């Protein structure tokens with residue numbers, strides 16, 4: 001049985017039809033920038049996440065950059081980020097002229113709790129990344145950040161719909177940034193992202209920055225850019241939001257199947273907390289010393305897997321920096337993401353499990 005890591009063509013017909021109808025409806029209305037779909041999307045998210053302001057933008061990378069710029073972070077400033085994350089988290093810091101300061105993660109890829117040791121007088125902000133969908137301990141992080149007068153920007157690109165003590169990922173810090181890249185658990189049919197904030201002034205600045213620095217047309221008060229969300233993507237996301245709850249239920253059920261069947265293999269580390277509320281089951285990442293062998297073995301059986309991510313950022317040319325990143329590096333060498341998405345069948349999970357059992361037998 002062939003199982004792709006993720007194949008978006010597999011969306012069910014009912015969903016495809018709802019998306020087609022939305023496109024037809026928007027084509028008839030003729031409004032392709034701003035408009036009611038964008039407003040509806042922002043208010044759906046505000047209601048679901050209980051954030052005061054939800055500002056849709058072009059993608060998750062832009063959301064992070066807009067957050068940094070809105071907070072006035074730039075040349076001469078340092079921003080603390082984890083060594084293991086998608087490149088965007090570091091890229092945006094460099095793009096605004098500031099310096100990324102890398103810190104190690106814990107064994108599961110979340111910014112290590114001793115990150116305060118990275119603080120220098122130049123530090124202005126910290127960006128915790130809720131990697132794979134699991135929330136960083138935000139109460140503790142925000143407390144420490146406040147003590148040192150640092151801004152907190154949450155990289156919630158992978159954690160839409162994760163909640164810690166009832167509070168949503170992205171609503172703990174000064175600004176929370178989301179990505180609706182097609183492979184995410186809430187994904188558009190193209191690019192889209194969002195900033196969340198509870199601060200009126202930040203909301204206003206982000207809105208202006210993503211729309212050429214103008215609050216009203218032709219009055220440019222800031223140097224901004226165009227990072228508006230594509231209205232058609234907002235329309236599609238409104239359709240996806242109607243299904244989000246049931247998709248999450250399926251993800252958790254499939255994750256439970258993996259856990260039940262794989263927990264007896266002691267040479268495998270499993271994401272044991274993936275069923276909890278503070279994990280949205282976006283990615284199911286196992287860890288083993290035989291990662292590359294296992295990946296190859298599964299591929300030979302037609303099973304796709306992915307590595308998030310094979311290299312840590314401070315080892316890469318544009319971000320090269322020294323430090324102790326043992327946990328992050330370990331994860332880059334041991335982590336393997338198994339297929340997990342709402343379009344999978346139970347038999348596929350069973351087949352993957354069987355192959356992994358065969359590999360370790």
Ligand SMILES: Cc1ncc(COP(=O)(O)O)c(C=O)c1O
Pocket residue numbers: 059060061062085086088089129155157158178179180181192193
């Ligand atoms: C941790 C992390 N940060 C930032 C991003 C950037 O989001 P986007 O691809 O929408 O620009 C992503 C998603 O790709 C991500 O996984």
